Amino acid sequence: MYIVMITPECAPIAKVGGLGDVVQGLSNELSIRGNTVELILPKYDCMRYERIWGLEKTYSDLWVPYHDQWIPCDVYFGFAEGLKCFFIESHNGFFQRGTYYGQPDDPQRFAFFCKAALEFMLRSNKYPEIIHCHDWQTGLVPVLLFEQYKYLGMTHPRVCYTLHNMRHQGVTGGHILQQVGLDPAAYMTPERLLDHTYPHGVNLMKGGIVFSNFITTVSPRYLDEIRYTDQGYGLQHTLYLHEQKLGGILNGVDYKVWNPDIDPHIAARYNLKTLDKKYQNKTALRHRLWLRDEYKPIVAVISRLDPQKGVELIRHALFYCLANGCQFVLLGASASNSINADFWYLKQYLNDDPDCHLEIGYDENLAHQIYAGADMLIVPSIYEPCGLTQMIAMKYGTVPIVRHVGGLADTVFDANYAHKPYHERNGFVFNDFNHEGIEAALHRAIGLWYEYPQYSRELMENGMRYDFSWNHPGQHYLNIYHHIREA
Numbered sequence: 001m002y003i004v005m006i007t008p009e010c011a012p013i014a015k016v017g018g019l020g021d022v023v024q025g026l027s028n029e030l031s032i033r034g035n036t037v038e039l040i041l042p043k044y045d046c047m048r049y050e051r052i053w054g055l056e057k058t059y060s061d062l063w064v065p066y067h068d069q070w071i072p073c074d075v076y077f078g079f080a081e082g083l084k085c086f087f088i089e090s091h092n093g094f095f096q097r098g099t100y101y102g103q104p105d106d107p108q109r110f111a112f113f114c115k116a117a118l119e120f121m122l123r124s125n126k127y128p129e130i131i132h133c134h135d136w137q138t139g140l141v142p143v144l145l146f147e148q149y150k151y152l153g154m155t156h157p158r159v160c161y162t163l164h165n166m167r168h169q170g171v172t173g174g175h176i177l178q179q180v181g182l183d184p185a186a187y188m189t190p191e192r193l194l195d196h197t198y199p200h201g202v203n204l205m206k207g208g209i210v211f212s213n214f215i216t217t218v219s220p221r222y223l224d225e226i227r228y229t230d231q232g233y234g235l236q237h238t239l240y241l242h243e244q245k246l247g248g249i250l251n252g253v254d255y256k257v258w259n260p261d262i263d264p265h266i267a268a269r270y271n272l273k274t275l276d277k278k279y280q281n282k283t284a285l286r287h288r289l290w291l292r293d294e295y296k297p298i299v300a301v302i303s304r305l306d307p308q309k310g311v312e313l314i315r316h317a318l319f320y321c322l323a324n325g326c327q328f329v330l331l332g333a334s335a336s337n338s339i340n341a342d343f344w345y346l347k348q349y350l351n352d353d354p355d356c357h358l359e360i361g362y363d364e365n366l367a368h369q370i371y372a373g374a375d376m377l378i379v380p381s382i383y384e385p386c387g388l389t390q391m392i393a394m395k396y397g398t399v400p401i402v403r404h405v406g407g408l409a410d411t412v413f414d415a416n417y418a419h420k421p422y423h424e425r426n427g428f429v430f431n432d433f434n435h436e437g438i439e440a441a442l443h444r445a446i447g448l449w450y451e452y453p454q455y456s457r458e459l460m461e462n463g464m465r466y467d468f469s470w471n472h473p474g475q476h477y478l479n480i481y482h483h484i485r486e487a
């Protein structure tokens, strides 16, 4: 099958968070299964160009109709760790901002990207069977495809649209529709793109839901949460109207990237049979982060420091762990200046503590070393569409401690309370989003580590035995592609 992913991120070249990992992992899996997969991304100036191989200009006269003008663009081609990628460079500077997101004109930037991606496919005679889009940034792709480009000859593609995070829906003014050549009066209706909260708002994610042939969420439980609770952030009714084309597919983890048996970033490689070597990584992590060598578990956090991730509970867990015989390591960065400032302050405050290290920033290499060296990883999210860190942690024999939401609830099964046989239990889970909730889970986890090391080790091994690879999700996505192609 010929599949084109239109996406704002792809790891490792343009990754802000888990979306980038998913695009990379799923594309790899689809390619391994013999499909032709191509990606279209914006050509951000801040991409990791050293990880792109053979980058060259392949198409230079792409004129994109936008806002009563024609914007000249160039298209580059290169391989991102083996994946075929096209990068759209617009001459109006939309992607020369030194950052991926967080600009006041983000809706315009990505609306333009959707239009440019389709214009490029049309002009270069690309007729994939499936277009797969991700999150609000690409919500306009199916709208433009079925309302404009179909009439220009793109009659074949069917669109699969994946929701990674309903919190961000790309709500903006009606002018955006005009800019991409759609009549606002015709599209700003409740059953199309009109936002449910802002009377004159356009909701780009809603456009993706209404116009795509199939919509997936990144875990089955998150699908239920967005349909039946306020996690739908106002789109519950739209999802209800389109329920016949919804599916929840648990993300996979790319075991070519996240696998302690072959990981080039860690001090000692290991697997289930050589698990003792994990402790060499613990020592290496301590040395790297100036932590003392003591008989203590290392509790870790690797996360975007977004309110979604339960920043307040992360902070609380830090002090609880330090007071209860643990070492604590955090790797995180935030798009919010105030959250970053809080954590910088904490870092200074704890600077001389030999049991604690906070690394504020983004560091791929250190992330691998923390997964390999830590004993436990906490994910106390308010909501979590899927969550990759707990699945990666398990592959590295690091026991997850998570809140019972979204994909976390689909993947982590409590050591004491899960309705699962003992050999399928793999972590610690708590419900209540408050100090008592996380303390109760930490208390059990730390207690087990000190008092019953053999059971603690069983939990590690149980987690490592789980298969969270892209194998199953890859097949599910192919089934969906076949289904919508034939419908």
Ligand SMILES: Nc1ncnc2c1ncn2[C@@H]1O[C@H](COP(=O)(O)OP(=O)(O)O[C@H]2O[C@H](CO)[C@@H](O)[C@H](O)[C@H]2O)[C@@H](O)[C@H]1O
Residues within 6 Å of the ligand: 016, 017, 018, 019, 021, 022, 164, 165, 218, 251, 302, 303, 304, 331, 332, 333, 361, 362, 363, 364, 367, 384, 385, 386, 387, 388, 389, 407
């Ligand atoms: N400071 C840092 N340095 C280095 N690496 C860092 C880092 N902070 C985070 N990472 C890495 O980024 C990824 C984050 O994965 P998450 O599942 O937490 O994604 P995120 O919330 O961004 O994405 C959304 O999309 C994904 C994919 O669908 C969903 O799993 C998730 O629930 C949803 O919120 C992991 O690979 C992690 O190791």
